[in-house]
Amino acid sequence: MSVRALAAKVLNQVVEQGQSLSQALPPAQQDLSPKDRALLQLLCYGVLRTLPRLDFFCRSLMKKPLKGKQRVLHFLILVGFYQLLYTRIPSHAAVGETVNGTKALKSPALKGMVNGVLRSFLREQESLIEQADQQDTLRYCHPSWLVKRLQEAYGETLAAKIMDENNQQAPMWLRVNALHHSREQYQALLNEAELNSFSASDVENSNALRLEKATDVYKLPGFEQGWVSVQDGAAQLAAHYLDAQPGELILDACCAPGGKTVHTLELQPKIKEMVAVDADQKRLIRVHENLQRLQLSATVIHGDASQPDSWWSGELFDRILCDAPCSATGVIRRHPDIRWLRRDSDIADLVALQKSILTALWDKLKPGGVLLYATCSILPDENELQIQSFLQSRSDATLIELSGQYNSRGEGRQLLPNEDGMDGFYYAKLHKSL
Numbered sequence: 001m002s003v004r005a006l007a008a009k010v011l012n013q014v015v016e017q018g019q020s021l022s023q024a025l026p027p028a029q030q031d032l033s034p035k036d037r038a039l040l041q042l043l044c045y046g047v048l049r050t051l052p053r054l055d056f057f058c059r060s061l062m063k064k065p066l067k068g069k070q071r072v073l074h075f076l077i078l079v080g081f082y083q084l085l086y087t088r089i090p091s092h093a094a095v096g097e098t099v100n101g102t103k104a105l106k107s108p109a110l111k112g113m114v115n116g117v118l119r120s121f122l123r124e125q126e127s128l129i130e131q132a133d134q135q136d137t138l139r140y141c142h143p144s145w146l147v148k149r150l151q152e153a154y155g156e157t158l159a160a161k162i163m164d165e166n167n168q169q170a171p172m173w174l175r176v177n178a179l180h181h182s183r184e185q186y187q188a189l190l191n192e193a194e195l196n197s198f199s200a201s202d203v204e205n206s207n208a209l210r211l212e213k214a215t216d217v218y219k220l221p222g223f224e225q226g227w228v229s230v231q232d233g234a235a236q237l238a239a240h241y242l243d244a245q246p247g248e249l250i251l252d253a254c255c256a257p258g259g260k261t262v263h264t265l266e267l268q269p270k271i272k273e274m275v276a277v278d279a280d281q282k283r284l285i286r287v288h289e290n291l292q293r294l295q296l297s298a299t300v301i302h303g304d305a306s307q308p309d310s311w312w313s314g315e316l317f318d319r320i321l322c323d324a325p326c327s328a329t330g331v332i333r334r335h336p337d338i339r340w341l342r343r344d345s346d347i348a349d350l351v352a353l354q355k356s357i358l359t360a361l362w363d364k365l366k367p368g369g370v371l372l373y374a375t376c377s378i379l380p381d382e383n384e385l386q387i388q389s390f391l392q393s394r395s396d397a398t399l400i401e402l403s404g405q406y407n408s409r410g411e412g413r414q415l416l417p418n419e420d421g422m423d424g425f426y427y428a429k430l431h432k433s434l
């Protein structure tokens with residue numbers, strides 16, 4: 001099937017049917033050559049990064065919006081605009097291939113219409129772009145509620161920078177398995193494989209390497225033997241901040257797919273036990289896969305972190321990682337669909353869920369123990385305001401300072417997207433008094 005037509009179908013599933021890109025894209029990529037797979041990914045990610053602009057161009061050039069069964073052709077047209085504006089595909093090929101997509105979408109009668117809209121765009125693009133640049137939502141390609149929240153939190157200039165970073169491609173980060181190699185040793189192996197990499201700037205982020213160019217994981221030396229994993233540099237800070245010690249009982253309360261569970265075990269194989277809990281049964285399969293590839297073990301439990309009495313063994317934990325469900329606004333670079341799938345009203349629900357998880361877990365922490373709260377959000381409500389309110393409500397909780405706080409804006413450490421090439425993330429480390 002035509003790659004452009006496949007892209008239109010995937011985009012229709014995401015934007016119109018609310019599926020996530022990680023659900024909709026892989027099945028569409030299945031039978032494609034590596035080159036077409038990469039093109040399909042580029043088109044889907046690209047259109048989602050620039051959606052309101054492309055929508056605006058389409059609205060401006062068409063008398064009536066395409067609806068019902070024809071809606072998928074709207075996305076075919078957006079795929080056409082995207083190629084013309086943001087790729088090096090020559091315009092005659094971009095138009096020709098896109099128009100051909102109508103056949104695969106079983107709408108050959110609309111070939112002329114798609115061709116006409118794309119050609120009008122080629123003629124009128126300069127003035128359309130000028131008009132688009134005058135509106136915030138179209139300039140930043142973020143929904144207005146998120147533009148507003150980011151501007152309120154960070155001011156206009158920084159918010160604009162954050163949104164610009166969100167529209168860039170994220171680099172590929174590796175986590176070197178400390179049980180096999182030091183970062184320097186593994187970097188030498190990467191050099192031998194002609195893969196250039198850079199160390200993270202944070203001193204404690206000692207297993208993190210950023211690749212100059214993304215690559216297939218199977219090209220990474222020893223991937224199948226568990227020498228290395230793919231994990232963003234910001235997410236890798238969790239296990240370092242948690243700092244598990246020999247003999248300790250550790251809880252990873254929202255663990256799936258298990259990146260931080262296994263990193264904690266790689267850093268400290270002598271803990272007493274790792275209990276890894278998640279409410280999503282399907283996502284737990286990935287935890288088992290990760291543990292198996294890395295030959296590590298944990299007690300994996302399907303359970304609700306806000307209701308620990310339904311799964312808790314009765315022994316208080318020495319350390320707890322609470323990598324809470326969140327808006328994922330820090331990882332929009334990697335998941336460009338998030339901004340269109342989330343609604344403003346989701347934030348209050350997430351804040352309430354995070355609060356209930358945090359409060360319930362606190363009771364399962366030993367006096368003298370440590371809880372690391374983490375999110376991949378950049379919204380203060382889910383982060384420093386959440387922690388401020390928790391600290392006000394619990395006299396037995398105090399904040400432990402985290403290293404690398406040079407860029408912090410309040411309680412805990414808030415990393416913004418692309419600081420040192422990393423994702424947006426938030427950490428707060430809490431100590432429970434004896």
Ligand SMILES: C[S@@+](CC[C@H](N)C(=O)[O-])C[C@H]1O[C@@H](n2cnc3c(N)ncnc32)[C@H](O)[C@@H]1O
Nearest residue numbers: 254255256257258259260279280304305323325
């Ligand atoms: C940010 S992700 C965790 C990522 C994971 N810690 C890692 O590093 O691979 C949040 C997780 O919380 C889980 N979750 C959501 N609500 C939950 C609840 N009430 N109890 C336990 N897990 C929950 C989701 O299924 C999701 O896997």
